[in-house]
Amino acid sequence: MKSPDCDIKDHALAEQGQDRIEWALQEMPVLRELTSRFSRTQPLKGIRMSGCLHITTETANLARTLRAAGADLVLCASNPLSTQDDVAAALVACYEIPVYAIRGESTEIYYRHINAALDHQPVITMDDGADLVSEIHKHRPDLVTNMLGGTEETTTGVIRLRAMAKDGALQFPVIAVNDAMTKHLFDNRYGTGQSTLDGIIRATNILLAGKTLCVVGYGWCGRGIAMRAKGHGANVMIAEVEPLKALEAAMDGYRVMPLLEAARQSDFIITATGDKHVIDKPHLENMKDGCVLANSGHFNVEINIPALEAMSVNKHRPRTSVDEYTLADGRRIRLLAEGRLVNLSAAEGHPSAVMDMSFANQVLCAIHLVTQHKNLDNQVHNVPAAIDQEVARLKLAAMNIRIDSLTEEQRQYLTSWQEGT
Ligand SMILES: NC(=O)c1ccc[n+]([C@@H]2O[C@H](COP(=O)([O-])OP(=O)(O)OC[C@H]3O[C@@H](n4cnc5c(N)ncnc54)[C@H](O)[C@@H]3O)[C@@H](O)[C@H]2O)c1
Numbered sequence: 001m002k003s004p005d006c007d008i009k010d011h012a013l014a015e016q017g018q019d020r021i022e023w024a025l026q027e028m029p030v031l032r033e034l035t036s037r038f039s040r041t042q043p044l045k046g047i048r049m050s051g052c053l054h055i056t057t058e059t060a061n062l063a064r065t066l067r068a069a070g071a072d073l074v075l076c077a078s079n080p081l082s083t084q085d086d087v088a089a090a091l092v093a094c095y096e097i098p099v100y101a102i103r104g105e106s107t108e109i110y111y112r113h114i115n116a117a118l119d120h121q122p123v124i125t126m127d128d129g130a131d132l133v134s135e136i137h138k139h140r141p142d143l144v145t146n147m148l149g150g151t152e153e154t155t156t157g158v159i160r161l162r163a164m165a166k167d168g169a170l171q172f173p174v175i176a177v178n179d180a181m182t183k184h185l186f187d188n189r190y191g192t193g194q195s196t197l198d199g200i201i202r203a204t205n206i207l208l209a210g211k212t213l214c215v216v217g218y219g220w221c222g223r224g225i226a227m228r229a230k231g232h233g234a235n236v237m238i239a240e241v242e243p244l245k246a247l248e249a250a251m252d253g254y255r256v257m258p259l260l261e262a263a264r265q266s267d268f269i270i271t272a273t274g275d276k277h278v279i280d281k282p283h284l285e286n287m288k289d290g291c292v293l294a295n296s297g298h299f300n301v302e303i304n305i306p307a308l309e310a311m312s313v314n315k316h317r318p319r320t321s322v323d324e325y326t327l328a329d330g331r332r333i334r335l336l337a338e339g340r341l342v343n344l345s346a347a348e349g350h351p352s353a354v355m356d357m358s359f360a361n362q363v364l365c366a367i368h369l370v371t372q373h374k375n376l377d378n379q380v381h382n383v384p385a386a387i388d389q390e391v392a393r394l395k396l397a398a399m400n401i402r403i404d405s406l407t408e409e410q411r412q413y414l415t416s417w418q419e420g421t
Pocket of ligand 1: 184218
């Protein structure tokens with residue numbers, strides 16, 4: 001369904017979307033606090049923003065906070081399969097925020113939507129995977145002149161942006177929201193951990209207890225996935241390329257081995273690396289019959305799907321998010337959610353409580369760009385420590401958790417060097 005300022009699936013889904021957005025808001029106390037604070041002070045008044053984010057209930061609440069702070073905002077999807085169509089409808093109908101996103105959209109429409117969001121002439125971009133920033137640099141350089149800067153939500157986006165900055169190609173400052181402690185320590189670890197398992201269980205309804213499950217990549221997401229899979233009673237193995245991460249996994253109690261060895265034993269293999277063709281033809285050739293493959297990394301390139309397609313004699317879809325490939329020797333490989341982020345495609349993405357912190361960082365960083373852009377060069381910048389601490393403070397307060405503070409004696413002890421044994 002199309003109107004001049006949106007392209008969404010079905011306006012009639014708005015009421016359902018609104019109910020779910022309100023439900024999510026109950027778990028987002030920090031955003032509620034920022035909404036009430038900034039609706040009075042209007043720090044983003046008149047600021048044109050384009051957000052390329054997963055269109056979920058949590059993003060809807062981020063959008064409401066940005067609007068309350070005065071921003072003139074439009075949204076498009078950051079993944080063709082993660083859009084919640086009811087949320088898109090509610091954003092348009094109930095909160096008057098233009099949205100260009102339809103779940104299952106083709107690559108062509110995906111980029112058409114990104115360009116529709118850029119037609120808004122943003123001065124701030126908010127990305128989850130750097131698609132707005134890269135589209136501006138590749139095809140819309142006219143937009144650079146007015147840009148104050150951008151923010152980036154995820155690891156893969158930050159990697160792309162740092163590569164641009166290293167090449168001297170980045171034309172405006174970007175803040176790496178992903179790298180805030182109050183983002184990746186909680187969102188990537190606990191959010192991806194819980195929701196990836198949720199996506200796999202919803203997609204397959206296979207019992208994890210007693211199964212052998214390999215997590216590929218023991219970064220922030222991988223740690224969370226492994227921890228939660230272990231909690232389900234799975235026998236968890238880790239495949240890594242970084243010695244320190246591999247060592248950490250071993251000391252956390254997991255079996256660590258090359259993926260080729262793990263592939264022979266695994267009932268499930270989950271990628272969370274941000275890397276390409278991590279599961280490749282040799283691994284596919286060695287998998288057990290019935291092995292389930294899922295990806296929680298940003299792009300759908302972690303599993304070599306073209307190789308899987310080429311090796312298969314048959315493909316069918318026994319359940320909504322499962323494609324079962326039959327190989328020439330009769331073995332079946334089950335690919336979830338077409339290799340796209342399984343937690344967003346087969347479940348609802350991260351729980352609201354972690355997105356509360358990630359998105360509080362987004363709001364505070366957008367305001368930081370407005371007030372500080374003149375002092376920021378065209379690089380990828382860390383989230384200021386004061387913002388990170390403020391988000392942690394607000395979250396603790398909302399959780400009714402009080403903590404101790406240093407005494408004057410302790411403060412002096414910790415900042416001096418004279419006192420010894
Ligand atoms: N599903 C989600 O909702 C969600 C949320 C946050 C981040 N992400 C994405 O997940 C991915 C991982 O993010 P992260 O924060 O954990 O990153 P990270 O950098 O902390 O961890 C990635 C790990 O993968 C390892 N790795 C890279 N190539 C590998 C290979 N070929 N084999 C084995 N291990 C390999 C790296 O050594 C690293 O330890 C990124 O693409 C990120 O954008 C997804």
